[in-house]
Amino acid sequence: MSQTSRSRRRALRYGLIAAIIALLSGGIVWLANDVSRQIDDLATANSDNLEYALSQVEVEFFALENAVLRARTDPGPGELAQVRRRFDIFYSRVSTLRDSALYAPLRQEEDFQAVIDDAWAFLQLYVPEIDGDDARLAAALPTLDRDLAALRPDLRTLGIRGIARFSLEADSRRAAVGATLQQVAFVAFALMLALLGLVVTLLALIRRSQRAVTRTRMTSSRLSAVISTSLDGVLVVNRQGLILDFNGAAETIFGYPREEAIGRPMAELIVPDHMRAAHDAGMKRYLDTGERKVIGAGRVQLEAMRKSGEVFPVELSISTAQSEVGEIFVSFIRDISARVAAEQELMRARDDALAGEKAKADLLAVMSHEMRTPLNGLLGTMELLDGTALDAAQRNYLRIMGTSGELLLHHVNDVLDISRLDSGMTRLAIAPFHLPKLLQDLVDGQRAAAEAAGNQLTLAPVHDGIANVQGDAMRLQQVLLNLVGNAIKFTRNGEIAVEVDHVPATGELEFRVTDTGIGIPEHDLERIFEDFVTLDTSYSRRTGGTGLGLGITRRTVAAMGGTIGVESEAGEGSLFWVRLPLPATTADTAVEGEDALPEPEVCDVLIVEDNAINRTVARAMLERFGHRVDEAEDGAQGVAAAERCAYDLILMDISMPTMDGVQATKAIREGDGASRNARIVALTAHALPADIKRFRAAGLDDTLIKPISRQGLARILGGTHAAEAAAGPPLIREDVVIDLADQLGDAHVARLIDSFLAEGDATVAAVPEDLEKAAAALHRLAGSAGVFGAAHLGDHLARLETLARDGRSDAFAAALPALQPIWERTRAALEAR
Numbered sequence: 001m002s003q004t005s006r007s008r009r010r011a012l013r014y015g016l017i018a019a020i021i022a023l024l025s026g027g028i029v030w031l032a033n034d035v036s037r038q039i040d041d042l043a044t045a046n047s048d049n050l051e052y053a054l055s056q057v058e059v060e061f062f063a064l065e066n067a068v069l070r071a072r073t074d075p076g077p078g079e080l081a082q083v084r085r086r087f088d089i090f091y092s093r094v095s096t097l098r099d100s101a102l103y104a105p106l107r108q109e110e111d112f113q114a115v116i117d118d119a120w121a122f123l124q125l126y127v128p129e130i131d132g133d134d135a136r137l138a139a140a141l142p143t144l145d146r147d148l149a150a151l152r153p154d155l156r157t158l159g160i161r162g163i164a165r166f167s168l169e170a171d172s173r174r175a176a177v178g179a180t181l182q183q184v185a186f187v188a189f190a191l192m193l194a195l196l197g198l199v200v201t202l203l204a205l206i207r208r209s210q211r212a213v214t215r216t217r218m219t220s221s222r223l224s225a226v227i228s229t230s231l232d233g234v235l236v237v238n239r240q241g242l243i244l245d246f247n248g249a250a251e252t253i254f255g256y257p258r259e260e261a262i263g264r265p266m267a268e269l270i271v272p273d274h275m276r277a278a279h280d281a282g283m284k285r286y287l288d289t290g291e292r293k294v295i296g297a298g299r300v301q302l303e304a305m306r307k308s309g310e311v312f313p314v315e316l317s318i319s320t321a322q323s324e325v326g327e328i329f330v331s332f333i334r335d336i337s338a339r340v341a342a343e344q345e346l347m348r349a350r351d352d353a354l355a356g357e358k359a360k361a362d363l364l365a366v367m368s369h370e371m372r373t374p375l376n377g378l379l380g381t382m383e384l385l386d387g388t389a390l391d392a393a394q395r396n397y398l399r400i401m402g403t404s405g406e407l408l409l410h411h412v413n414d415v416l417d418i419s420r421l422d423s424g425m426t427r428l429a430i431a432p433f434h435l436p437k438l439l440q441d442l443v444d445g446q447r448a449a450a451e452a453a454g455n456q457l458t459l460a461p462v463h464d465g466i467a468n469v470q471g472d473a474m475r476l477q478q479v480l481l482n483l484v485g486n487a488i489k490f491t492r493n494g495e496i497a498v499e500v501d502h503v504p505a506t507g508e509l510e511f512r513v514t515d516t517g518i519g520i521p522e523h524d525l526e527r528i529f530e531d532f533v534t535l536d537t538s539y540s541r542r543t544g545g546t547g548l549g550l551g552i553t554r555r556t557v558a559a560m561g562g563t564i565g566v567e568s569e570a571g572e573g574s575l576f577w578v579r580l581p582l583p584a585t586t587a588d589t590a591v592e593g594e595d596a597l598p599e600p601e602v603c604d605v606l607i608v609e610d611n612a613i614n615r616t617v618a619r620a621m622l623e624r625f626g627h628r629v630d631e632a633e634d635g636a637q638g639v640a641a642a643e644r645c646a647y648d649l650i651l652m653d654i655s656m657p658t659m660d661g662v663q664a665t666k667a668i669r670e671g672d673g674a675s676r677n678a679r680i681v682a683l684t685a686h687a688l689p690a691d692i693k694r695f696r697a698a699g700l701d702d703t704l705i706k707p708i709s710r711q712g713l714a715r716i717l718g719g720t721h722a723a724e725a726a727a728g729p730p731l732i733r734e735d736v737v738i739d740l741a742d743q744l745g746d747a748h749v750a751r752l753i754d755s756f757l758a759e760g761d762a763t764v765a766a767v768p769e770d771l772e773k774a775a776a777a778l779h780r781l782a783g784s785a786g787v788f789g790a791a792h793l794g795d796h797l798a799r800l801e802t803l804a805r806d807g808r809s810d811a812f813a814a815a816l817p818a819l820q821p822i823w824e825r826t827r828a829a830l831e832a833r
Contacts, residue, residue, distance in 0.1 A: 380617030491517030608638030635659030643673030
């Protein structure tokens with residue numbers, strides 16, 4: 001039906017209602033007038049009757065008076081009988097006035113009552129004569145006539161006043177009835193208006209109900225359209241698990257026509273066999289207890305079964321609703337077979353990429369080893385050659401060869417740094433250090449290079465508030481050294497300045513390296529931190545460089561949680577800034593490893609190395625220290641030599657054919673040869689932290705990174721290792737302590753530290769001589785050290801524990817004295833917090 005037709009019908013309906021109301025209103029008015037008229041008529045008739053009765057009293061009086069006159073003229077029986085009849089009639093009229101309730105209002109008037117009383121007294125006076133014989137009545141006629149004449153004026157007055165009184169009462173009654181009728185009409189009109197309002201309200205409710213029905217119908221239609229056209233399968237199931245609805249997408253997904261699916265148990269239709277028991281148990285649990293797991297849990301990935309029996313992955317969402325059949329379950333099901341397949345393909349691609357990255361890392365490690373090995377021979381031989389008698393030209397050639405070798409080693413190290421930083425295996429050595437001293441040492445160390453290029457390198461005065469800080473000093477030094485080195489490289493006869501200041505907004509420290517060099521064009525600013533980018537070939541080729549330095553610097557700064565940037569103008573110079581979180585600390589910042597190297601004692605050393613050049617270099621360096629040296633060309637020979645002879649130190653190459661250094665070390669440790677407890681040091685170019693950890697697990701005591709130098713050998717022979725001292729574990733890991741304080745509170749952590757200090761004092765002061773008991777005691781203390789981030793102490797305790805558990809009493813006795821000073825420094829650092 002069109003909107004126009006509905007409007008016309010609505011107007012016709014309202015017009016009909018208005019006509020009916022108008023007709024009813026007119027009817028009410030007409031009826032009210034008619035009732036008023038009829039009441040007036042009734043009132044008039046009643047008044048006429050009363051007035052007639054009053055008039056008849058006077059009429060009957062005159063009739064009596066005439067009868068008395070005629071009887072006096074002719075006192076015969078007939079006339080006397082007429083007197084008696086009229087007297088009785090008059091008597092009856094007066095009795096009516098005297099006793100009838102209709103005349104009670106008149107009787108309340110004193111004059112009226114007096115006239116009645118006089119008339120009644122007159123009647124009572126002449127009753128004996130009337131009831132007597134004719135003679136007696138005839139004798140009384142003269143007095144009767146006289147008394148009637150005396151009574152006449154009063155009766156006249158009585159009639160007039162009575163008629164006037166009843167006329168007034170009739171008017172008053174008509175007015176009262178009229179008012180009542182008006183009230184009735186008003187009430188009727190009000191009722192009619194109320195009925196009209198009720199009708200209007202009912203019509204509005206009907207209209208609202210019709211709109212609600214229309215909306216419901218449209219919503220139902222829209223919902224049906226959405227469900228029927230949904231790309232997801234929609235299943236509606238009742239509490240008995242029977243399918244109530246099954247849309248088109250569900251038909252496509254599961255392969256069942258709707259007519260076949262309706263009314264069948266859902267579990268038997270689409271739930272795979274291996275999940276059916278769990279499904280039934282879950283439904284029973286929900287129906288019994290109301291506990292929900294999958295229902296209302298959002299999207300859940302499960303498996304479903306097609307009509308063909310194929311099991312495939314789906315994404316399922318279930319909700320409940322109420323319907324005319326009770327609670328129902330509405331399930332939206334999406335076939336995610338393609339997506340899962342794509343995800344699996346991506347995972348395979350990711351695994352392949354990771355495998356590629358690992359292969360790349362392995363290749364870099366191997367190439368590093370292969371490049372470091374000849375470099376080791378080259379640089380070591382030149383170092384030995386430098387100690388011989390050379391003329392000036394030969395020494396100059398040697399210097400050039402050494403510079404080239406060092407540069408080549410620097411490039412190799414750059415590639416390794418890139419690999420290590422990209423792999424996320426960079427481990428920061430967080431420890432307190434004195435920042436002004438680090439900056440001053442850095443500037444002093446680079447001043448000669450700067451002056452060689454005609455530059456003036458200065459360090460701006462460090463703010464008084466910047467002193468001891470917590471961070472990785474070696475990484476910071478590497479970053480700043482790179483920036484200062486670049487400034488020197490690209491500045492001639494200019495000025496280079498190093499500054500440090502606070503960043504109030506973030507609490508970080510900002511390091512700035514400024515120069516007056518050639519600057520960087522604006523379009524190159526965004527790519528200078530990319531790998532292998534060299535902007536000025538004239539300078540870079542003269543000074544050398546792979547274009548990796550700033551890339552390594554950017555990665556290192558990021559690993560330290562900082563940011564780096566640059567501001568520059570071509571021809572005006574550059575400003576590189578680095579912002580790092582380096583919190584201030586009051587801990588001891590004494591730098592380890594600054595003491596003079598201990599003088600090594602003469603000992604027997606076995607070199608296990610497959611490269612003849614490396615063996616030659618290492619042997620020459622060791623013999624210069626006065627040590628006795630044996631050689632083995634591979635791992636198997638090294639194991640055999642270690643069984644025959646007792647060596648103080650074994651330098652074990654890691655990458656060797658047939659039996660590598662790790663296997664050889666395990667064989668020596670597990671055997672009962674003469675060198676079972678000897679100190680074994682890895683000799684390798686594999687410098688990644690994971691490799692060093694693997695070496696320690698195999699029984700290697702230390703690691704010496706190629707190329708071998710006399711200083712490195714000296715530290716190894718003296719019981720210390722410069723590389724380990726520089727990159728070893730920090731005394732206290734502040735991040736561990738801060739995290740512990742965040743969780744337990746400062747006061748609680750302070751009490752725990754006091755307990756740890758007491759435990760450490762007792763353990764360090766009385767390490768059991770029995771190795772098994774010593775291992776247990778050191779293990780307990782190592783656990784406590786790990787809790788408080790005492791990394792250096794924990795590392796040494798772990799080493800002692802390993803030596804004790806392996807029964808290497810000599811090595812344990814040699815390493816034990818270092819425990820006391822490490823404990824004292826750890827103790828002081830914790831107490832200073």
